[in-house]
Amino acid sequence: MTVLLHEEFVVTRGDYKNAGSVSSAIKDKLRTIGIDAKILRRISIACYEAEINMLIHAWGGLITMDVSDDGTVRFVFKDPGPGIPDLDDAMTPGFSTASDDAREMGFGAGMGLPNIRKVSDDFDIQSSPEGTTITLGFHL
């Protein structure tokens, strides 16, 4: 398996004004390649939710995207903390620890992580106070 395209994107904490801009860039890139719309829909939703999580819950982070020749797109969302205290809670639909200002912006409905898991083909999450890493796979 060879990686054909490797891209990195930085997400800045609390940068609500540009919320979704990284996901838009990822979507545009995959659309330019000509990825099927059905898969692009799932990737867009997952990236957006994960990007927003980094923005409102974590201290920003780094998103990497790898498109491989075997037809998989792999994403790693890595943030430097503060980590998710209880992963089971976080994976429960409707559970949210979002701040009031995030809710006012229309975020924090508690559907982020459950949605990401639902739309992705491969899902893995690791979290400690040093940071959270979500790895997603999509098969084209």
Next chain:
Amino acid sequence: MKESVVAYTLSKCVKCMKCIRACPVSAISMENNRIIVNHERCTNCGKCIEACHNQGLVAQGSTLVDIANYDYTVCLVPPALSSVCQSRENAEDLFNAVKLLGFDEVIDLSPYYAKVLQESMAYRPVQKPAIVSMCPVINRLVKTKYQILIDHLIPMNYPAETAAREIREAYAARGNVGIFNLCECPSRLSHAKYPYGNTGSEIDHALSIADIFPMIRTNLGKGRIPVTFCRDGFAAMDAAMLSEHDKVLAADGYDKVENVLDLAEFGRLKEFDLLYLFPCFNGCSGGQLLIGNSYLNHLNLQKLVRESSAETKQIDDRYLWRDGFMAEEDQRSFTEKMSFFSKVNEVLEQLPGYDCSACGMRTCRIMAEEIVNGNRSLGDCHILNSGTREETK
């Protein structure tokens, strides 16, 4: 091959390339000093025509000469044209003036616009939010760029098309009936001339209001035809009026519309039932082929609403609904797509990235694609040739 009504006149073109930069979907390029419109990409939004100061690019409609070819002629008048009138009396005068052009009958489309609004409100979509398909530009944009949302489009005919289908059946006994449609924008003009849908259009001739208005004007003040406007018909073409509905997100202006479609693709707008989108600022009363200022037209519209009726017209479902929208599929394999993309990226790294359009392509990426396709070479880049890039580095 799709066609569009955007017509080019070489002798009027000053090669300023404003149209190339204005096109939101990179459908225009310049080759051998000629403007080329890629009709596969074109959404008929008319931004290029707006940008062209020299009438090099115009929206080409039919002419009134065709009236003579029919036994009975009908002219469909969109509510957007009524928005140039300050009162219903003025509008009735205008309808008479249109009829005097030589039509046997003039039909107001506001009940058909109202029907689109009412049916859209009642529509239960498979995917929320549903996108109202009243504007050909929006349909085309979703089909070509926002394909994720294709099953969000409500499979409904355009109001003029619905009216034309109804008239065609109802007037079958009148011999050879000619259906003319006055159009307020290039996209409606284009739909009637070259319909995108699964089937052909029942509209025979699309007329540009900008072309016809001088002739309508000479007929003003010669009488009136009573018209009962349908209130919802005006609301259906105006983002501000539509925003009064809780579950409707209405937006006007091309950039705003793209923002909304972007958010919808992220699954963020599920709390809305309907997206009502107008690529033209101020909705259809901001149509490019309309006469007058769109803000004034917008004010007129509010007056006309007060003088119109809440009653609606019964329209049969078979005229209103159409088959679902189909995406235009990319037939290339994943390997082919990736290989092309990588080659384009390699070329792109050698280009300056200014997106200056001097080469005749809107962006460096489009230029890179053309180079990979073998239609252009790096030597066609003016910045590379001038050495400017080296100095700035």
